Amino acid sequence: MSGPLEQEMRQLLTAAFAPTSLDVVNDSATHRGHTGDDGSGESHFTILIESPQFAGVSRLQRQRLVNAALGDIPGNRVHAVAIKASAPGE
Structure with missing residues (x-):
């Protein structure tokens, strides 16, 4: 079952x-007791996203676009977000 932050991230990215x-x-369970673990169970995430909007866009710019779409979540409400963004067919 997904938590409220996970659901919010899915909605924003969609x-x-x-x-x-x-x-x-x-990925929060694998970071339990480490730096950034706030005990919420929603402190560390990996995002795997494929979208036509990433075609012809650099890896760095893709990361920036995803972070911008997530607003204040990365670094504020969530300790860490790993992003793997690709265009269809990559």
Whole structure:
């Protein structure tokens, strides 16, 4: 079962990119007791997203676009977000 932050991230990314594939993986359990673990169970995530909007866009710019779509979540409400963004066919 996904938590409220995970659901919010899915909604924001779906609205921003109309992805052909989206997986938001909660990695928080593997970071339990480490720096950034706030005990919420929603402190570390990996985002795997595929969208036509990433075609012809550099890896760095893709990261920036995803972070911008997530607003204040990365670095404020979530300690760490790993992003793997691709265009279809990559």
